[in-house]
Amino acid sequence: MKNIFVVIPAFNEERKIERVLQGLKEHGYSNIIVVDDGSSDNTSKIAKKAGAVVLRHVINRGQGAALKTGIDYALEEGADIIVTFDADGQHNPADLAALIKPVKSGEADIALGSRFIKSDSNTPFVRKLFLKGGAILFRVLYGIKLTDSHNGLRAMNRKAASSIEITCDDMAHASEIVEEVAKHKLRYKEVPVTITYTDYSLSKGQSTLNSIRILSRMLLNKLLK
Amino acid sequence: MEFIQIAGVVFALFAISRGYLKFRKKSLSLNGYLAWSALWLGVIVIAVLPSSTGFLAGWLGIGRGIDVVVYLSIILLYYLIFRVYLKLEELRKDITRLVREIAYKRVGKKRK
Numbered sequence: 001m002k003n004i005f006v007v008i009p010a011f012n013e014e015r016k017i018e019r020v021l022q023g024l025k026e027h028g029y030s031n032i033i034v035v036d037d038g039s040s041d042n043t044s045k046i047a048k049k050a051g052a053v054v055l056r057h058v059i060n061r062g063q064g065a066a067l068k069t070g071i072d073y074a075l076e077e078g079a080d081i082i083v084t085f086d087a088d089g090q091h092n093p094a095d096l097a098a099l100i101k102p103v104k105s106g107e108a109d110i111a112l113g114s115r116f117i118k119s120d121s122n123t124p125f126v127r128k129l130f131l132k133g134g135a136i137l138f139r140v141l142y143g144i145k146l147t148d149s150h151n152g153l154r155a156m157n158r159k160a161a162s163s164i165e166i167t168c169d170d171m172a173h174a175s176e177i178v179e180e181v182a183k184h185k186l187r188y189k190e191v192p193v194t195i196t197y198t199d200y201s202l203s204k205g206q207s208t209l210n211s212i213r214i215l216s217r218m219l220l221n222k223l224l225k
Numbered sequence: 226m227e228f229i230q231i232a233g234v235v236f237a238l239f240a241i242s243r244g245y246l247k248f249r250k251k252s253l254s255l256n257g258y259l260a261w262s263a264l265w266l267g268v269i270v271i272a273v274l275p276s277s278t279g280f281l282a283g284w285l286g287i288g289r290g291i292d293v294v295v296y297l298s299i300i301l302l303y304y305l306i307f308r309v310y311l312k313l314e315e316l317r318k319d320i321t322r323l324v325r326e327i328a329y330k331r332v333g334k335k336r337k
Contacts, residue, residue, distance in 0.1 A: 038324075053332065054332070055331075055332055056328055057324045057325070065324070065325070068325070069329075073332075169317065169318075
């Protein structure tokens with residue numbers, strides 16, 4: 001189990017993507033798939049130059065759709081472990097080794113990053129409130145015990161990657177992944193990771209309003225199923 | 226006949242004729258055209274004979290005939306909105322699948 005692929009969904013990330021790819025390479029990850037989700041800037045060009053395989057969506061379809069594009073491609077390429085990583089520089093490549101470990105050893109099918117296990121979290125208060133609220137909901141709706149609810153850093157084996165069906169194109173995919181973990185009874189584990197909040201990553205991340213939209217979507221999905 | 230009744234009949238005939246043109250151009254199926262025409266024929270009946278709704282109202286236990294029409298219209302509208310919502314979701318998924326396939330094609334990989 002050595003074939004590790006990193007999937008990075010990216011939308012207008014020309015300012016950060018090169019640094020992110022460099023960081024991953026410095027830590028020894030060379031199979032990198034960037035899914036350019038219809039960016040209007042030079043994200044594709046820069047990512048290609050930095051040595052990543054670039055899959056380009058001709059129309060912006062949302063992060064969930066981009067993740068699925070990347071994950072399916074990595075499976076096809078024979079990946080044993082697939083890592084999902086954000087393009088905006090908020091994740092630390094140094095966290096990957098610990099994240100991959102339980103998947104590699106067979107202890108878990110999917111490892112989910114959590115910013116709340118280590119107490120040195122610098123998460124803004126309102127965001128923390130929503131993320132924690134999300135975690136409580138996961139517990140109630142799906143019986144999955146997590147401390148963080150919307151972390152883009154994950155590592156999964158082939159079994160998890162091929163059984164998790166991402167149908168939500170937008171940000172609601174993060175909740176959908178948790179739902180799928182419950183549905184397919186995948187073994188999961190949370191691993192502490194650090195999130196670097198910058199004005200840049202905050203502006204690109206979830207707005208509080210959007211969390212409310214995701215919640216209503218989650219409930220609607222639950223009702224329609 | 227009141228003006229509103231005439232206006233209702235004229236508009237219903239207009240709607241049916243539009244539907245027929247669409248049907249001729251094959252952008253509306255026969256079933257779609259029949260359903261559309263039935264709906265507007267109903268409007269004509271109600272416009273010409275408003276008291277005809279009284280029978281339906283009595284049967285359903287609703288006070289006035291006009292209320293039946295309003296209630297049924299709202300229910301029909303909600304149902305149609307729901308159908309459009311489902312259709313949109315389906316289209317959204319189809320577009321994503323297309324976009325994904327184009328992405329794979331461009332990177333030069335054959336997929337099953």
